[in-house]
Amino acid sequence: MTTQTTAPRARGSLRISGLAYAALILVLFFGTIQVAQYAGLWSASDKLMPDGSVVQLSGTDPAEIKGWMTIEAVVDAYHVDRAALYARFRIPVETPPSTALKNLEAVAPDFSVPALRTWLTAQAAP
């Protein structure tokens, strides 16, 4: 006959129950996210600011340009000639100005958002 034995640790470490561990994980992970949200360190969309307002182009920093923005918005904010933009990136003239930048790569192989940023920076340089 065998006897159930236990093996208590003499000292140095404390047993943590699985349920306590599970609770600890959830509190730490989701609690930290909650704190970040309260602190304003939370935005899950390129289009919305942390306060919920829509991102607006300032027209001074091309780094702010995102793929969801339209040709029209960029042209208006940075005061560049639309025809020059179309010519530089060989965008088909029939492409409507309401097209999102991220959709341009399919019709204009020369176009990319980083390339547009570089071009706008060069345009703004004295």
Add this chain to the structure above:
Amino acid sequence: MPSTARPHTPPARARWRRPSLQTLRQFVQLGVVGFIVVITGLHLTLGEESASPEAFCPFGGIETLYSYLTSGRMIDHTHLANLALFLAVVVTTIVARGAFCGWICPFGTIQEWIYAFSRWLQRRIPPLGRAMSALRKRLNPRAARGSAVGPTLGQRIDHWLSYGRYLVLAWFLGATIAYGSMVFRDADPWATLLHITTIQMSIGAVVLGVTLIASLFVERAWCRYACPLGATISLLGRLSPLRIERAESACTSCGLCTQRCPVGIDVARADAITDLRCITCLRCVNECPRPDAIDLRLALPGTRPTATPAPTSGD
């Protein structure tokens, strides 16, 4: 001829099984995957008006951290939510070791499901089951014999391949800082999976395909060999005061803990599981038939487990 014996019907109390910790873990995993599915569906429907599913990956936080700290800008395709999630992962890891990987990461969960599906198939299709069993025995003879001296061939291969994720981490950190863009995104299987409806032949699609196929044979293949977030968590996890300890005196060396470990740690031959691969899923603790042979303990990082007194009697 039909049997006349009365079918055995267990009493109602015996049929009900108390939900285990693993059930709770799977429930949490299911919740996180469900949340990501909803977010992805909303993004597909509403576009940029809704939250981007990529914003819910803590790895994006690592990718944009350098840019955010040095210029205050997020690199493309990352959001403040990525930074917040990465912060949450850091806090969780420093306290609770690899808990994010074992309990929350949706990509790890999907790989677990695929491997579970593979095991189900192996039970349903006997030739497949026999072939996989033969392969496992060839690579890991310990699983068949119960004990062996030294690591098996499978364990050695697994150990060496596990360094791959540190190489991936070093490559992407260097390249992200150098180029200031998400260089890893093109090869990221998770980002590819989030855009599965518009998937095209790309490096990411190939990596995703290889990962999902590999998960049929090796549990959590991506986590084991290539995940740079897992590598980061492993390194940070060294600071955690929590670890799994095995009491040699109570252990029967049945090897169940090693067999059930989803990341291939030889739990049955360790005193304290300080292996960087440990994702603290606690499967080894739950599977152990001896209640005090293995458990989760709070101890000072870097210390060795204290000796356990010899049992008064044993089996």
